[in-house]
Amino acid sequence: MDTPATYLQWGFIQISVPNLLMILGMVALFVGAIVLPFPRHKPAPAPPPEPIDAPEAEPTSNWTARLSRAMNRRWPWHTLLPDRQPAFVASWIYLFGVGAIASLIWIVGSGVILVIFGPVWWHVSSAGRFVNSIHFWSVQAFFVCTIVHLVGKYFMASWRHGRALTWITGVVIFAFGALTAFTGYLAQQNFDSQWIAAEGKDAVNSIGAGSFLNTLDYSQMYGIHVLLLPGAVVSLVAVHILLVRLKGVARPIDQPRPEEAGTTAGKAAAEEASR
Amino acid sequence: MSARASGSGTSDQGRYYAGIPMMSYDLVKELVLAVVVIGLIVLGAAFAMSSPDEPPVTIQSWAQADPVDFVTTATAELAGTSESATYGAPYTDGTDGVQWIGPFSPQAFFGNALHLDTAHQFVLDPLTVVAGDSGELHDALAAYGAASADQQSAWTSAYSHALADATVSGGAVTVAAGDYGPVPVLMSNELALARSGNLDGLLLGNSRFYQTNYSAPLLFMADGEYLSSLAEDQHLAGDQWGMMNETGSYPGQVWLLPVSFWYQISPFGTAPNADLVIMLIVGGLLLVLTFVPFIPILRDIPRWIPIHRLIWRRSALRDPGPQRK
Numbered sequence: 001m002d003t004p005a006t007y008l009q010w011g012f013i014q015i016s017v018p019n020l021l022m023i024l025g026m027v028a029l030f031v032g033a034i035v036l037p038f039p040r041h042k043p044a045p046a047p048p049p050e051p052i053d054a055p056e057a058e059p060t061s062n063w064t065a066r067l068s069r070a071m072n073r074r075w076p077w078h079t080l081l082p083d084r085q086p087a088f089v090a091s092w093i094y095l096f097g098v099g100a101i102a103s104l105i106w107i108v109g110s111g112v113i114l115v116i117f118g119p120v121w122w123h124v125s126s127a128g129r130f131v132n133s134i135h136f137w138s139v140q141a142f143f144v145c146t147i148v149h150l151v152g153k154y155f156m157a158s159w160r161h162g163r164a165l166t167w168i169t170g171v172v173i174f175a176f177g178a179l180t181a182f183t184g185y186l187a188q189q190n191f192d193s194q195w196i197a198a199e200g201k202d203a204v205n206s207i208g209a210g211s212f213l214n215t216l217d218y219s220q221m222y223g224i225h226v227l228l229l230p231g232a233v234v235s236l237v238a239v240h241i242l243l244v245r246l247k248g249v250a251r252p253i254d255q256p257r258p259e260e261a262g263t264t265a266g267k268a269a270a271e272e273a274s275r
Numbered sequence: 276m277s278a279r280a281s282g283s284g285t286s287d288q289g290r291y292y293a294g295i296p297m298m299s300y301d302l303v304k305e306l307v308l309a310v311v312v313i314g315l316i317v318l319g320a321a322f323a324m325s326s327p328d329e330p331p332v333t334i335q336s337w338a339q340a341d342p343v344d345f346v347t348t349a350t351a352e353l354a355g356t357s358e359s360a361t362y363g364a365p366y367t368d369g370t371d372g373v374q375w376i377g378p379f380s381p382q383a384f385f386g387n388a389l390h391l392d393t394a395h396q397f398v399l400d401p402l403t404v405v406a407g408d409s410g411e412l413h414d415a416l417a418a419y420g421a422a423s424a425d426q427q428s429a430w431t432s433a434y435s436h437a438l439a440d441a442t443v444s445g446g447a448v449t450v451a452a453g454d455y456g457p458v459p460v461l462m463s464n465e466l467a468l469a470r471s472g473n474l475d476g477l478l479l480g481n482s483r484f485y486q487t488n489y490s491a492p493l494l495f496m497a498d499g500e501y502l503s504s505l506a507e508d509q510h511l512a513g514d515q516w517g518m519m520n521e522t523g524s525y526p527g528q529v530w531l532l533p534v535s536f537w538y539q540i541s542p543f544g545t546a547p548n549a550d551l552v553i554m555l556i557v558g559g560l561l562l563v564l565t566f567v568p569f570i571p572i573l574r575d576i577p578r579w580i581p582i583h584r585l586i587w588r589r590s591a592l593r594d595p596g597p598q599r600k
Contacts, residue, residue, distance in 0.1 A: 001324050005524040007510055012539050014516050018526040034585040041298040079288065085300035086292050088587045095309065102309035106317050123328060132328075133321035136525075140320075141313055143530045156586060157577040159568035161291070171565045178530055185528070191329035192522050195506045197489075198497035199513060206374045206550035208381030211365040211388040216494065219487035248288045252587035253578055257291065 022144065030148050033092035044084040080245050088252050093152040097244075099145035104237060106138035108230065115226050119189055139181055146174055158250045161257065166243040173236045180233055183225035186215055197221075329509070329522040332502055334478065334492055338469035339446070341501045346448045347438045348499035349465045350458065352393040354431035357498040360393040366494065367391050374548035382551070389490060397495050401477035402464055412464045415457035422456065430456035446470060513538045533557065 005016040015023075060066060113131050114122060122128030150170065159167035185196050197215040204210045214220055251257065338345040351357035362372035365388040373382050399416065406412040419427060437450035448466060450459070468474045478492040496502045503512065511517035518535040521527035537553040538544040546552055567573050577583060 001525060002327070002329075002523040004509055004522075005520075014510070014539075016510065016520055016524075016527070018521070018524055019519060019529050022526045022529045023532075034582060041300060044297040044299045076286075079286065081302065082288075083299060083301065084297045087296040087298045089300065090298065091586045093586050095305070098305055098309045099313060101306065102313040103317075105310055106314060129325060129328070130321055133324070133326035134317055136326035137317045137320040137324075138313070140526060141317055145313075147530065152586070154567070155577045155580065155582040157574065157583070159574070164568035167568055168565050171561070174530075175561055178528075181528060181530070188328070189331065190327075190522075191331050191505070192327065192511075194331050194493060194496070195502065195511050198493055198502065199506070199511070199517070202372070203550040203554055205365060205372070205382055206548070207554050208385040210382070211385035214365075214389070214488070214490060216490040217488045222487075248291060251291070251295065253583045254587065255295070257293075 022140065026144055026148055029096075029144065030093075030151055033096065033148065033152065036092055038090040038092055041087075041090060043087075075242075075246065080242075082245075086249065086251075088255075089249055093148075093156075094249070096145045096149035096152060100142055100149055101237065101241070103138050103142035103145055104233070107135060107142055108234070110135040110138060111226065111230070119187065119222065123189065139184070142177065143181075146177065150174060156250065157253055160250045160253075161247075163243070163247050163250055166240060166247060169236055169240040169243060173233060173240060176229060176233050176236060180225060180229040183221045183229060186221040187218070187225045189218070324525070327521055327523045327525045332496060332505065333472070334469050334475045334496065335472040337496060337499065337501045338466055338474075341499075342443050342446060342448050342466055342470070343438060343441045344499045344501050345469055346441070346462050346466055347435065348495065349398055349462060349469075350431055350435050350438065351498065352397040352495065353399070353458070353461065354428060354435065355394055356431075356435075357393055359391060359494040359498050363387070365389055367393075374551040376548060376551060376555075380551070391490075391494070393495075396491055397478065398461065398465055401468060401474055402461060404477055404480075405464070405468060405473070411460055415460035415464075418457040419461060426456070430454070430458045434458045434462070514544060533560065 005018055007014055007016050008020065110131050114128075114135060117125075117128060117131075122132035153167065153170065182196075182200070186193050186200075201210060201215045204213055204215055213224075334345075348357065352360060355361070358372070359366055361367070361369040363369040364373055364382050364386050366372075367390075368387050373380060375383070399419075402412060402416060406416055419430075422430070433453050434450065434455040437453055437455070438448070441448050441450045443449075446466075447463060465474070468477070475492060478495065479486045479489070506512055506517065507515065509522050510520045511522070513535075516535045516539060518538070519527045519529055519531045534553065534557050537556055538549065543549055543553055543556070563570065563573070
């Protein structure tokens with residue numbers, strides 16, 4: 001794997017075989033996810049009665065009690081952790097979001113070990129190299145899952161019915177993920193880091209960021225990579241998941257909300273719902 | 276008979292999913308299984324393929340592998356004609372590396388933050404450390420410092436031209452005889468310092484003991500041809516889609532394809548302000564992607580291209596039925 005890759009060229013397009021395999025893999029995963037049948041799930045039992053909100057207690061000046069009541073009202077557990085989903089969720093394409101989260105767990109776990117042992121460890125120890133390899137491949141898995149998730153959500157128009165903020169946080173996570181990876185490549189302490197720092201500085205400088213973000217300053221890039229950007233990504237993922245859970249997944253495009261009466265699609269949806 | 280979402284429920288989701296068949300779903304188990312599956316894939320890949328780790332270049336390895344390139348670069352640093360010396364913000368007061376679109380240049384706006392002086396930081400200061408109080412190098416430094424700027428420029432310019440036909444023997448760089456003043460002595464000592472490995476340390480040295488800022492040696496190396504030739508061998512140069520490539524046979528940052536693409540096509544990739552133009556294009560495209568839900572046509576494409584009908588098959592919209600054994 002350390003020997004130079006084979007590169008393919010068509011006109012101005014030049015791509016390494018490993019990169020081509022990654023792209024073809026993403027395409028295959030996307031096609032497979034939307035074509036392959038999904039195992040059927042048990043129908044949900046009759047829904048439990050809606051939790052009855054406790055009668056509003058007397059107004060209190062206790063901030064903790066007020067916060068607790070507000071959280072119970074806005075983020076009830078049966079909404080955050082439901083044990084049922086709409087039947088249309090039965091598609092592989094819905095799994096790439098959780099795949100990205102799982103990859104992120106592996107990234108953070110391996111990253112924490114790399115931080116504990118220090119930036120030189122993985123260059124001089126086989127155990128360190130293995131942990132770094134886990135970090136490297138889980139980053140690849142994260143982006144594969146994220147890109148397939150993003151493309152899938154686009155073709156499902158998942159921002160409908162008040163879910164635009166969920167989409168926006170997803171795109172911002174992708175952007176912050178790319179920045180985190182960029183600083184990670186700068187923090188590797190090898191030839192790759194040197195070249196990316198030297199070559200990448202021009203783009204960073206061109207937008208004025210070079211005056212306070214120096215790609216050649218190892219400790220600055222390392223600190224940003226292991227603390228600030230992962231903190232931002234994890235926080236954004238938490239907000240993204242919260243939004244998904246609070247809003248639920250969007251209805252199929254061909255099944256608009258029944259209250260969208262008056263439209264042909266709305267009537268069809270109402271008929272479908274009444275069968 | 277499956278439960279349909281109750282339209283009479285009080286929760287928002289209950290109303291939203293009215294008429295939709297519901298199925299049991301274990302989100303926690305889904306996450307645990309995903310962690311296991313991704314873990315198996317990642318552990319398998321890590322075990323079978325390891326990860327890239329091409330050793331870094333040092334000033335020493337550069338000076339040993341290509342002494343003429345090193346001396347040519349060091350002479351340009353001394354003369355103040357190297358890429359770093361003339362770059363401009365955020366390194367120097369030059370202008371060559373500052374990118375503009377008309378009157379717009381955030382790079383110029385934020386100005387020179389590092390105040391790099393390549394002649395002193397890369398050449399004269401390290402040589403002064405090892406020159407001592409007498410000797411050939413001490414005298415050469417004194418002669419160079421005492422000369423006028425025009426004289427210094429004439430010496431370094433003549434020496435730079437002579438380096439085009441330089442020969443290497445025993446690790447020393449030799450040029451044809453000429454009026455170079457003290458420059459050959461300075462450069463032979465700079466080369467010796469580099470080949471011994473001491474210049475690596477001297478370029479990082481400061482009065483604060485701890486040091487993790489590699490700006491000086493990296494800018495020095497980036498000004499030469501050696502580092503970029505190694506990068507081109509690995510297809511890492513910007514015009515080789517290098518942004519998304521990796522050393523060895525590993526996948527790189529494939530997700531940067533939408534950025535790398537613009538560097539391959541004219542006039543974007545060849546423009547003197549390519550980076551600024553491409554960063555603005557990519558930033559604009561990212562904003563478009565972010566606000567797709569509010570952009571007509573883009574938000575309607577999923578309705579026109581019926582990929583969603585493959586995802587939400589008609590059968591999946593009905594009752595889920597008995598669980599598959």
